[in-house]
Amino acid sequence: MQTKKRHLIKTVLCAVAACGAAAPAMADTYPSKSVRMIIPFPPGGTLDVVGRMLAQQLGEQMGQSFVVENRPGGNGTIGAAAVARSEADGYTLLFNASTFISAPMTMKSVLYDTDRDFTPVASVAKAPMSVSINKDLPISDVKSLVAYAKANPGKMTFAVGSIGSAGHLATELLRRSGNLDFMIVPYRGTAPALQDLIGGRIDGFIDPILGSLSYHQSGMLKVVAVTSEERAGNLPDVATVGETIPGYAFYSWYGLWGPKSLPDDIAARLNGEVGKALEVMGPALKEQGLLSSPGSIEEFRQFQKQEMDRMKKIITEGNIRAE
Structure with a gap:
C-alpha cells in the first residue's frame, strides 16, 4: 500500500514539474489560430x-x-x-480608449470591475485633443475663449460626445481650470455634436484632433487650442491650452487588455x-x-492607476453622472 502511495505521489510531482517546464513555452506557440480584438x-x-x-x-x-470585432453600446461597457x-x-x-477607465465611474451599474477583471497588456498611443469653436464666434485662441465665456456667463455651450468620455473630462477640466461658467451639453456620439457645432447650434467641442x-x-x-503639453505636429500654429492656463493638459489614450488571469508569458x-x-x-x-506610447506591462499598469485617480477626481468634483 505504501509503495503504491509513494508511486502515486511521485507521478503527481512529475506531472506538476512537467507542467511547470512547459509553461514558458506557451508563448512560443501563441497564437496558433486567429485572435479576436474587440x-x-x-x-x-x-x-x-x-x-x-x-491588428493588421x-x-x-x-x-x-x-x-477586429466592433461591439458598441453602453458607452463601451458592452464590448468590455x-x-x-x-x-x-x-x-x-x-x-x-481611456473611456474604459472613466465611463464606469459615472454609471450606476457595470458588469465588471476595470481593475479586477482585466489584465493590462500594452499602452499603444496618446491622442491630443482639439478645442473646436463655432466659426462665427469672436474666438481665435484660449485667451479670447476665456474672455468670451466670462463676458457671457452661463450662456456658452460645449458639447460632449458621451458622458464620462475623454472629451467630457477634458471639457470639465477646462471649465474648472479656467474658472469658466459654461453649459455642458451631452450628445449621443461625436458626429451629431460636430454637426451642431458646424451648424451653429453649439459653441464648442473638445475631441481627438483627427475628428x-x-x-x-x-x-x-475653428480649432483654437490643443490639449497636449506640446503643440501638435499636424496643427503646429495652434497653441496649447496650457500656454494660457498653466498646468492644463489632457489626452485620450488607447491600450490593449486581456481578461483577468491572462498567462504572464502570453x-x-x-x-x-x-x-x-x-x-x-x-x-x-x-x-x-x-503619439505612440510603448512601454512595459508594469509601466502601463502604473499609468492606468494614475489616470484612474486623476479621472476620479475630475468626475467627483464635476459631479459627472450618466443618466
Missing part, C-alpha cells in the same frame, strides 16, 4: 482606425489574423464586458509585439496627430 465602439472613429492599424501589424508580425467573460487564453483581447481636423482645414469650424509576448508594431506604426500615427 473594439467596443462603432467603426470609423479614431479608436477604430488605430485598432485596425494595430500584429497579424503580419505573429503569423495569425487579428480580427464580453472580454471580461472570455477565456483567458489570449485569443480574445480588448482594444479600448475636427478636416473641418478646421476647410473653415467649417501578456509579455503581446506587449513585446505591440512595441515592435509601434516602431512601424509611429510615422502613420504621427501623421494623424497621435
Whole structure:
C-alpha cells in the first residue's frame, strides 16, 4: 500500500514539474489560430482606425489574423464586458480608449470591475485633443475663449460626445481650470455634436484632433487650442491650452487588455509585439496627430492607476453622472 502511495505521489510531482517546464513555452506557440480584438465602439472613429492599424501589424508580425470585432453600446461597457467573460487564453483581447477607465465611474451599474477583471497588456498611443469653436464666434485662441465665456456667463455651450468620455473630462477640466461658467451639453456620439457645432447650434467641442481636423482645414469650424503639453505636429500654429492656463493638459489614450488571469508569458509576448508594431506604426500615427506610447506591462499598469485617480477626481468634483 505504501509503495503504491509513494508511486502515486511521485507521478503527481512529475506531472506538476512537467507542467511547470512547459509553461514558458506557451508563448512560443501563441497564437496558433486567429485572435479576436474587440473594439467596443462603432467603426470609423479614431479608436477604430488605430485598432485596425494595430491588428493588421500584429497579424503580419505573429503569423495569425487579428480580427477586429466592433461591439458598441453602453458607452463601451458592452464590448468590455464580453472580454471580461472570455477565456483567458489570449485569443480574445480588448482594444479600448481611456473611456474604459472613466465611463464606469459615472454609471450606476457595470458588469465588471476595470481593475479586477482585466489584465493590462500594452499602452499603444496618446491622442491630443482639439478645442473646436463655432466659426462665427469672436474666438481665435484660449485667451479670447476665456474672455468670451466670462463676458457671457452661463450662456456658452460645449458639447460632449458621451458622458464620462475623454472629451467630457477634458471639457470639465477646462471649465474648472479656467474658472469658466459654461453649459455642458451631452450628445449621443461625436458626429451629431460636430454637426451642431458646424451648424451653429453649439459653441464648442473638445475631441481627438483627427475628428475636427478636416473641418478646421476647410473653415467649417475653428480649432483654437490643443490639449497636449506640446503643440501638435499636424496643427503646429495652434497653441496649447496650457500656454494660457498653466498646468492644463489632457489626452485620450488607447491600450490593449486581456481578461483577468491572462498567462504572464502570453501578456509579455503581446506587449513585446505591440512595441515592435509601434516602431512601424509611429510615422502613420504621427501623421494623424497621435503619439505612440510603448512601454512595459508594469509601466502601463502604473499609468492606468494614475489616470484612474486623476479621472476620479475630475468626475467627483464635476459631479459627472450618466443618466
